[in-house]
Amino acid sequence: MDYGLTTSAGEPYTNNIRNRMSKSKSDKTSAAADRDLYSGLIRLHVLHHATEEPIFGLGMIEELARHGYRISPGSLYPLLQGLEKKGYLRSTTQRDGKSLRRVYRATPLGRRALAAAKSKVRELFHELIEGD
Numbered sequence: 001m002d003y004g005l006t007t008s009a010g011e012p013y014t015n016n017i018r019n020r021m022s023k024s025k026s027d028k029t030s031a032a033a034d035r036d037l038y039s040g041l042i043r044l045h046v047l048h049h050a051t052e053e054p055i056f057g058l059g060m061i062e063e064l065a066r067h068g069y070r071i072s073p074g075s076l077y078p079l080l081q082g083l084e085k086k087g088y089l090r091s092t093t094q095r096d097g098k099s100l101r102r103v104y105r106a107t108p109l110g111r112r113a114l115a116a117a118k119s120k121v122r123e124l125f126h127e128l129i130e131g132d
């Protein structure tokens with residue numbers, strides 16, 4: 001299953017990970033594991049930016065790429081729709097020249113969810129990075 005994540009260098013993400021890990025697991029297994037590992041981070045990242053300014057799909061794809069996540073429109077748009085369905089984002093359509101662009105903003109529920117996640121991320125950061 002292709003979920004569109006690659007490294008910033010453009011290599012398939014799973015190849016990069018696989019080279020450093022045991023090769024006993026199948027590609028499918030590690031691809032699924034990577035997707036599961038990073039999807040929450042990507043959601044939090046999206047939510048963070050949506051609390052700061054209105055975001056749209058292509059802009060968010062570029063922003064995530066800046067941070068080393070390559071995510072395809074086919075993966076990001078369902079993610080945005082999922083966050084909207086949960087009530088964390090609300091979208092409106094804006095005219096952008098000749099085309100319509102769907103723009104997302106965080107809802108009060110999304111802001112509260114992000115605030116709660118922040119303290120968990122902080123705690124995880126301490127444990128992972130600072131060895132607390």
Ligand SMILES: [Zn+2]
Nearest residue numbers: 045049063067
């Ligand atoms: Zn960012």
